[in-house]
Each structure stands twice: as structure tokens, then as C-alpha cells.
Amino acid sequence: MTGNTKQMPKDGAFLPRDRNWQPPALAPAYKSSILRSPQQALLSLDNTLSEITGPVFGHSLLGRLDGDLIHNFARAGEAAIGERIIVHGKVLDEAGRPVPSVLLEVWQANAGGRYRHRNERYQASLDPNFGGCGRCITDEAGRYRFLTVKPGPYPWPNGPNDWRPSHIHFSLFGTGFAQRLITQMYFEGDPLIWRCPIVRSIPDRRAIEQLIALLDMENTIPMDARAYEFDIVLRGRRSTMFENRLEGN
């Protein structure tokens, strides 16, 4: 399958979104969705140029510390407090091909579960050396990498005692605006994952498992930082050539 990339139309329509795999707009256990979920059917339409085009961001955008959340907000010579981790992986399309030049923007709570935001009310301490944002752009092989601290779980006003599992928010731009995606990454072994109403808005257990990063000892830096591996899949594009080839295999 490799080596076929050049035959792929760069401007083909995207494969339709699988709305049974994606969370529905209304997930009543996540109370905020009740008044914010459209109730009419979505209007389906084949992609036009307005959907298959999209903004692309160059590597020149990035500053030296953009992908290093331990240091990008810290005072000189200081560092954020918490478990040092590397979060890395690939951005792929639905055919399994790497997607280069994807801008990833991430945000997260600090090691104590506290966000640096004016609406944040959790009593956990702010870390003066942690801002909570980072970004990077995938390389030719679709790879990305962040250095950060593991975010803490935090309570949130929903049910009487709801806690978010440790998570990192991810925003991704593919090659077309219809690929625009925001999701969250969870951590292997966290018992809060399966209790969370936001996680459980996703109907298929396999789709949830796809959002759980696995501890990756092979890429751990000994005496420094543990690694977690997290691959993300964006919508693929239609391609007659590619399909013919698959069928011939």
C-alpha cells in the first residue's frame, strides 16, 4: 500500500462521518448537552470545495518550546511540577496513511487537576510554572511529540460526584476543514475513565479504547520521563485508485 500515495487525489471528498461511532449531540448524563444539542436532523451533502479545502500551518509557526509544556510557561531555570511524561504518536487517516503537516493544539489541567482559567473554581493549587497549552505540527511520517506533566483528575459540576479522568484535550487540523476534530486523550489504567459521563457519551467501547494512551516503556527516557503513545485518526478521503488496489490485494 505504501508507494501509492502519489496517486491519491489530494482534493477528493471525505468519507462520510460514522455518526454511530461518534458521540451523539444529546447525551443526557452529560447535562450540558441537553440544551446545547441540535434536535433536527443534520443536512447531509456531498463535500464541495468548501469542505475539502482547509488552512495549513507551516513549521515556521512554532516556537522552540511550543511542544514543551513543562517549560513553555515556566520562569527561567524553573519547571512545572508533576510526573514528567512524553506524549507521542501518529496522526493517520482512515486508510492508515500518515497525515503530515497537521497542527495539533493541546491543553490540560496541571498535575493537581487545576486549570489556569478565569472560570476555574477547583481549590487545587495553581502551579506558577504551568500554563497548560502546547502545540506541534506532524512531520512527514505523521508523527508528533509533546513533553508535559501528567494532568490530575478533577471534580466538575454535573452529577453529585463526578470526576474527570486525567486527560489532555487535543485539537487537530487535517488537510480539509471537514476533518476538523477536537478530542481528549485518556491514560491507560485510570478507573475514572469508565465512570465519566463525557467519555460515556461515546456509544462504542472500542471508540473509547481508541482514546486511551498506552504506557510506552520503549520510548521512556530512563531517569527522566515516562512515555505514552497515542495515535489519532482523521477522516479519510475517497479514492477510486486506492480502493481498486485494495480489492486486488
Add this chain to the structure above:
Amino acid sequence: MAEDARRLKESASQTAGPYVHIGLMPNFAGIGGVYDSDLGSAMVNDRTLGERITVTGVIVDGAGAPLKDALIEIWQADAAGLYNSPAETRGAADPNFTGWGRCASHAETGAFIFRTIKPGRVPFIDGRPMAPHITFWIVARGINIGLQTRMYFADEMAANDADPLLLRIESRHRIRTLIAPREGDTYRFDIHLQGDRETVFLDI
């Protein structure tokens, strides 16, 4: 069939939550010194071609309250109807216009505001010209997967009447939910998530 080409499933969306600004507009969120400026905050410069317009509005929930924690992105063609994107094969778009903007709704009023230019017409799949339009993508707490819609221009009624997307809307009274009235150089586009005036959202 296209379905056969899928070896993987698209990662599931999760809500952007109430703190989306930290990641996408950190300077707006008060987290200074990490990025020079917030991406998408300025769409035009002095040399951008086209008619300067302002697009503003609020996003309204099912109880009639404006969303004050939403994040809106828009994507549009330049004044000549070309997209500034590698997937654009018809010609080179205006180098002084990216076509992409990002805005947080105001913390007190919920208003979003984009200073941009009026886009030109872009062909539909079959070559018919679409009416000028701006693509919207909306995320917020309580929105599990980003909402996609389009804004059309009230002063383009002849083009709107022949627009292939607008013609597909079966409940004709809902067409007006996508058409922004003009006052001066400002178009007002309010987005209703529910109720009698629920905006037509797209699965594209």
C-alpha cells in the same frame, strides 16, 4: 465501495469543554508569553483584496441563553472565490488572506465577531456556482462533536435562490436560519442550537 478503504475508524470527538481557550486562544485566556498571538485572530491586512465586512452574532441554547464559552472558527474563499489551501487547484488565492478565522464568544455577551472580506463564488461539485458563503465550525462545553453550518448573505438573494445547498433544505422556512441580514458593513448571524429557529446544521 469507499467503505472498503477504511482500515481505521475516525477518532471519536469529545467536547472542547469550558476551558478550550487555554489551548486555542491562550493570550485571550490570560496565558501570555507562550505564543506571540492567538491563531486566527486577524483575518485581513491592508493589502487583502475585497470588500471589508464584519460578521457578528451569538450562539443561543435551548433556553434562549447565549453561549459565553463557545469557540467559533470560520473558513471562506477569497474575494475571487479561491481557497487559500493546497487542495485548491483552480488558481492561487490572495496571499494576503488565509480565509480562516477563530474567535471566542464574549465572556459577558456571548457575541462573536469576525472582521473579514466578502467571499467570491465557488463552484458546486457539478460546476454550478454556489452562492457566496462562510463555513462555520462551533465547539463548546456540552457540544460533543463540532457543529458545522454555513452563513449566506441576505443581499445575495438571486444567488441564494439558486444555491445547491439551500435548495436541498426541505423545510423551506428553515433556509432563513442560514441567511445573515446586512446593516451597513455588518452581517448578523445568530445561531440557534434548538427551538423554532434551530439553525440548519450540516453532516458534510
